[in-house]
Amino acid sequence: MTVEWIAVDWGTTNLRAFAMGRDGIVAQSTSDDGMGRLDRDGFEPALLHLIDPWLTEGRVTEVIACGMVGSRQGWHEAPYRAVPCTPLDPATLVTAPTRDGRIRVRLVPGLKQVQPADVMRGEETQIAGVLALRQGFDGVVCLPGTHSKWAHLSAGEVVSFQTFLTGEMFALLSQASVLRHGLQGDGWDEAAFDAAVSDALSRPERIGARLFSIRAEGLIAGLAAASARARLSGLLIGMELAAARPYWLGQAVVIVGSEAISASYARALKGLGVEARVVKGGDAVLAGLLMTRAKVNA
Amino acid sequence: MTVEWIAVDWGTTNLRAFAMGRDGIVAQSTSDDGMGRLDRDGFEPALLHLIDPWLTEGRVTEVIACGMVGSRQGWHEAPYRAVPCTPLDPATLVTAPTRDGRIRVRLVPGLKQVQPADVMRGEETQIAGVLALRQGFDGVVCLPGTHSKWAHLSAGEVVSFQTFLTGEMFALLSQASVLRHGLQGDGWDEAAFDAAVSDALSRPERIGARLFSIRAEGLIAGLAAASARARLSGLLIGMELAAARPYWLGQAVVIVGSEAISASYARALKGLGVEARVVKGGDAVLAGLLMTRAKVNA
Numbered sequence: 001m002t003v004e005w006i007a008v009d010w011g012t013t014n015l016r017a018f019a020m021g022r023d024g025i026v027a028q029s030t031s032d033d034g035m036g037r038l039d040r041d042g043f044e045p046a047l048l049h050l051i052d053p054w055l056t057e058g059r060v061t062e063v064i065a066c067g068m069v070g071s072r073q074g075w076h077e078a079p080y081r082a083v084p085c086t087p088l089d090p091a092t093l094v095t096a097p098t099r100d101g102r103i104r105v106r107l108v109p110g111l112k113q114v115q116p117a118d119v120m121r122g123e124e125t126q127i128a129g130v131l132a133l134r135q136g137f138d139g140v141v142c143l144p145g146t147h148s149k150w151a152h153l154s155a156g157e158v159v160s161f162q163t164f165l166t167g168e169m170f171a172l173l174s175q176a177s178v179l180r181h182g183l184q185g186d187g188w189d190e191a192a193f194d195a196a197v198s199d200a201l202s203r204p205e206r207i208g209a210r211l212f213s214i215r216a217e218g219l220i221a222g223l224a225a226a227s228a229r230a231r232l233s234g235l236l237i238g239m240e241l242a243a244a245r246p247y248w249l250g251q252a253v254v255i256v257g258s259e260a261i262s263a264s265y266a267r268a269l270k271g272l273g274v275e276a277r278v279v280k281g282g283d284a285v286l287a288g289l290l291m292t293r294a295k296v297n298a
Numbered sequence: 299m300t301v302e303w304i305a306v307d308w309g310t311t312n313l314r315a316f317a318m319g320r321d322g323i324v325a326q327s328t329s330d331d332g333m334g335r336l337d338r339d340g341f342e343p344a345l346l347h348l349i350d351p352w353l354t355e356g357r358v359t360e361v362i363a364c365g366m367v368g369s370r371q372g373w374h375e376a377p378y379r380a381v382p383c384t385p386l387d388p389a390t391l392v393t394a395p396t397r398d399g400r401i402r403v404r405l406v407p408g409l410k411q412v413q414p415a416d417v418m419r420g421e422e423t424q425i426a427g428v429l430a431l432r433q434g435f436d437g438v439v440c441l442p443g444t445h446s447k448w449a450h451l452s453a454g455e456v457v458s459f460q461t462f463l464t465g466e467m468f469a470l471l472s473q474a475s476v477l478r479h480g481l482q483g484d485g486w487d488e489a490a491f492d493a494a495v496s497d498a499l500s501r502p503e504r505i506g507a508r509l510f511s512i513r514a515e516g517l518i519a520g521l522a523a524a525s526a527r528a529r530l531s532g533l534l535i536g537m538e539l540a541a542a543r544p545y546w547l548g549q550a551v552v553i554v555g556s557e558a559i560s561a562s563y564a565r566a567l568k569g570l571g572v573e574a575r576v577v578k579g580g581d582a583v584l585a586g587l588l589m590t591r592a593k594v595n596a
Contacts, residue, residue: 072517112517113514114519116511116514117515117517117518118510118514119513119514119517147476162507163507163514164506164507164510165471165475165506165510169471169475172471172474173463173467203541204502205503205540207537207541208463208464208534208538208541209414209460209461209541211462212416212463213414215417216414216461219370219415220415220417221412221415239505243503
């Protein structure tokens with residue numbers, strides 16, 4: 001096995017490294033050493049802890065990393081590039097300071113939008129991956145997650161994008177708010193999800209009241225946990241779709257994310273007459289890092 | 299000093315007790331022994347810890363308590379009464395089990411609304427207090443807080459009410475979400491508050507996107523913490539007002555709450571042409587407990 005280079009997806013909560021050979025992944029390793037728990041001096045040791053077995057004495061292995069690792073609070077800042085622009089530009093990679101002579105680490109910059117103000121880090125690589133996997137794609141990429149993004153692509157450039165706090169609100173409300181009491185348990189109620197999406201789309205301003213009704217129906221009407229959780233998800237996704245209407249209406253949409261959340265978005269969009277394609281988040285980020293490496297060496 | 303009875307406001311996070319004499323409060327005491335940190339056997343000791351100095355051996359002192367103490371997870375359940383109904387009915391008080399012969403503790407039941415499902419505990423006593431302080435009041439009572447309530451009163455009855463998760467969302471978003479990074483500091487930007495209220499009222503569905511823009515503007519445009527915090531508050535209050543429009547439009551509105559949050563709601567309502575009166579939350583709950591005691595002994 002020859003490790004030619006190492007691809008790294010380094011977000012706030014996770015670090016994922018892929019040893020890349022001539023024909024693709026030859027090994028991979030993951031840890032929870034995300035940016036959120038590291039100080040500046042902690043990044044190199046955290047990376048070496050994962051990739052040390054893949055390194056060779058006397059040879060410099062190239063590492064390309066995307067995500068929050070390149071933020072101001074990360075290993076080293078890779079300043080945002082401003083849209084409209086291509087999702088990746090090899091000339092803008094930033095080299096991180098390292099002590100170990102066996103690695104050279106380059107960080108992918110995120111994108112910013114000046115007006116309305118918005119930022120992304122990591123998703124630009126997934127978008128580059130979508131373009132690599134589906135050459136010539138024009139349309140919209142939806143990246144659901146903690147901070148869901150919608151990006152409009154045209155002629156290979158990110159024209160505009162918008163971020164929603166949907167996933168973080170779901171996590172906070174389901175784990176830390178009064179609603180948590182009624183959400184514990186298994187199962188999923190698709191009818192409750194569909195009704196909540198539809199409800200939020202038609203009356204988005206009622207979200208604050210509809211959220212509390214999940215608790216109240218649990219107390220006085222025995223609302224099941226499976227229905228409560230699906231309703232919470234549907235309300236938040238529906239509200240996002242209400243605001244993202246200019247992005248999906250009449251557009252070709254590709255969803256990039258984990259399986260379960262992508263399926264929920266695809267289902268909600270289908271109810272609105274939009275047939276979205278789904279690309280796995282891991283596939284997109286790896287395709288984007290592969291494309292970055294190819295362009296760096298072109 | 300003669301303690302005739304004891305009034306207790308017992309919520310999720312706080313316990314407040316008032317020793318009542320012939321002419322009003324003769325002593326008061328507070329602890330953070332809210333319902334949230336007590337198990338069933340912990341309520342009586344927590345109460346005695348505060349009120350022991352006010353009790354007399356060989357005499358039973360009457361205690362009337364409102365709030366979450368009467369919930370299923372509280373000391374003893376005081377089942378909800380269904381609206382439409384008066385905010386208080388002395389015949390429905392529930393006696394809590396006690397070991398100490400010096401006290402008799404009675405719990406005020408909360409209110410429920412079957413459709414749309416909603417519940418309140420403690421606010422019914424504040425509403426009774428508003429009616430005691432402003433006899434014959436017909437209109438709307440707004441009770442901002444962790445779970446803001448809007449209640450429509452007519453002919454001395456609560457006709458309908460609606461709860462919003464506004465305060466809890468503000469707490470979660472400002473303390474636990476990615477937004478917390480840009481909210482630390484002092485000061486308050488009233489113009490940012492006003493603009494955010496107006497923004498949320500006109501485009502309520504955009505809330506999820508506008509929330510993330512607070513973070514993005516902090517990162518790329520140096521948004522000040524005072525503006526960020528005011529904007530977060532304004533967006534959430536504006537969204538509540540958008541949904542509560544049937545409550546405040548063309549109505550006499552009384553706001554019951556703490557000083558700062560009441561002022562924010564009054565300011566937002568004034569921008570909508572509604573001149574609301576403000577009653578301090580503590581005054582309202584005490585007036586409600588006084589009225590309860592008077593009716594119990596009538």
